[in-house]
Amino acid sequence: MAKENLSIPRGTRDFGPQQMMVRNHIFSTIRSVFERFGFAPLETPSMENLSVLTGKYGDEGDQLIYKILNSGDFLSEVKPEDVQNGHKAMLRKVSEKALRYDLTVPLARYVVMNRNTLTFPFKRYQMQPVWRADRPSFGRYREFYQCDADVVGTKSLICEVEIMQMIAEVMERLEIKDYIIKINHRQILAGLADFCGAPGREAEMSVSLDKLDKVEWKVVADELIQKGFSETFVQKLEQLRTGIISFLSADFQKLKEEMKSNELAAKGFADLDAIVNLVSGFPEVLEKMRFDLSLARGLSYYSGPIFEVVPQGVKVGSISGGGRYDELTSVFGVDGIPGVGFSFGIDRVYDLLSELGKTSAMPSSASKVLVVQFDENQVPFYLSLLSTLRKSGISCELYPEAAKLKKQFAYADAKQIPWVVVAGEDEIKENVLTLKDLGTGTQKKMGLLELVEKLR
């Protein structure tokens, strides 16, 4: 294979050192916050049995699942005439396994398989790639990481409160200041449809309402009429709708008051009030929370509070979201396991940090200092110096060849290694080292102890 034809599959990416240093920073920040809140890690196989995944994501989802060809002679059960029956019928004969599509179905599968030994409430986080045979486009990839945290086996709204805190903590550690957490409740949406005169049609209503952050009310209203909602329904909805408002606002109180006769909505508002009440002990979290009546979130399995984290003043859309569900595992025949979960989109977070100009400020090299190989005969000295630095927690490396100084400095520059140490025979005899700051260009002679202090 010639070098000219080399490529990677469309919609996938190589992450070089510079990107990985940032990505690992994001991963370790999220992991550290998850663990601080008592979530424990879980990993499931990349491959699941096709029967586990099929039928869980709708017809369109089924199409987007990557199937794995059976190994060995995958045609052993295939007859020529099978080709005429089409690819859907053929699939069962040539493929038994597929790549996971999200982390929620594998979680449900894991919980069902281990339900007799697991300790509930089960608090797990999972950070692994998922695969979707989607059409690649800006910000949409065929392989991407999800970072999920779920509490399974409790209806306690304390979980929601802690999720709000975790979001705020991750944002603070990543130095993302300008964002809001949009919040709504599935039962408020159900109550709203009911209250306006179309009980049970909240899904259709929500799909249209969801567009309000992109289009004007008129467009949404027309769409609802086209869907067969009545003029009265649309008028009532228009009266009730709010913008994205604070939970402490008069508008929020007014809406709650107006809908209080509706039992579904009242239950939803009671949940939100309970959450807001507990979060009020943490004003820095509460100030990020907004009520958004048009927030719907697609996945139909949500049944309680739902939320989405939206950075402000940037192009990147929501970077995290989640909600409460009553039935995690009923698709696998086990009922009555409720829970709540949320997910960070690592790629979106990366894009956001990049748009905010924060990625260039992060370390792009593992090494903090390059020891120049000035003199081949001094390699034992250099190795001993490296060993001392590393024991002091300083990542460092020796240029592996006694190349020209210019080349070695260019290497440090290209890798954005901030410091360089030079030591020739004379300096080594005198017990001094020259430390050069590649940022400012200044250099200074010093002893080993001072060097370690300076670099640490």
Add this chain to the structure above:
Amino acid sequence: MAKENLSIPRGTRDFGPQQMMVRNHIFSTIRSVFERFGFAPLETPSMENLSVLTGKYGDEGDQLIYKILNSGDFLSEVKPEDVQNGHKAMLRKVSEKALRYDLTVPLARYVVMNRNTLTFPFKRYQMQPVWRADRPSFGRYREFYQCDADVVGTKSLICEVEIMQMIAEVMERLEIKDYIIKINHRQILAGLADFCGAPGREAEMSVSLDKLDKVEWKVVADELIQKGFSETFVQKLEQLRTGIISFLSADFQKLKEEMKSNELAAKGFADLDAIVNLVSGFPEVLEKMRFDLSLARGLSYYSGPIFEVVPQGVKVGSISGGGRYDELTSVFGVDGIPGVGFSFGIDRVYDLLSELGKTSAMPSSASKVLVVQFDENQVPFYLSLLSTLRKSGISCELYPEAAKLKKQFAYADAKQIPWVVVAGEDEIKENVLTLKDLGTGTQKKMGLLELVEKLR
């Protein structure tokens, strides 16, 4: 799908919280050592174009690559009569992508694609899963992690020296004390075959020699004769062969002396001497290194020093290995890029720690302390307590419901959370908390400051 039929594909595994806490400890130890030595992270896509992987692992390897079915109508180019041409011919029509089989071919592909912008020597590490459609058995999985570190673009033996140091550092941090690093050199093997009278036949010879750690010399000798090596060859080989010996031993000096007329072997010994000479500044590393003339390592692309890390006194075999190669990228048409690399087998390391009884000593829960929900009305107080603990770096959680104390303690026990805090209305009024050590069963009342000090 009924719960009874749920399973995961054979040869794959779920890693629950307890296993993951240990695995993450191994991962972060290795990552930290790699970075301390100046290696930077790289990640490549799970899926590679099938053409990139095919032909790189031999015929048997090609069979073991997991192929991904084209998405959409994968039969669009297939005619019924194609079925009769067999699965190998069919493959090209239904699959374009495959799951990576190791991390070396993706590295080579990445280096070729980015050779004009990369800074050489390129020091990268990569920790990602690989997939092989192998027959599953004890310790052999279809999905497993590899942790590779390579230095690409230099012939400097300093890299080998640093790899020895990195191995020793990882072992020390994982508290694995009893192990050796077996070392050999491909040119010594070539020289040996030449010296004994069968030039160019070192590969065949090595396959037999490699069995010496499992069978007696007689068996190896018979196999060599069967392969067509002469009696003289076998006799000469028997005279020269050593056991697993120290580089400081008389036997090693004697072998070197005997073979010094052979140019290939002399080059190999010169390399090893240079490595040993530099490592001698680090006696704790040197004492782990052994010369092993029968070490061959399978992959044919190695061309210089080769090595393998073998724990002693346990069932688990080698947990790490690697070597030097002259041509990383020639399979992709780019010549003259040498390098050296090695890899840790995470699953083997896990099995070893487990065999050594070290996995039970590691934390199995993310939380260090469970705050009991003694009184539902005190949840705001509990949340504020949690917030204080977390700000002090203590991972903790609140039981989400005001369940019976017995149930909450059982939860902490099952999750191996070492401490429990109980605070009822009276205690909160008095500004005291009860801290219970679940290991010893002792408990004590104390103020918040003392609690934080104790847990930190």
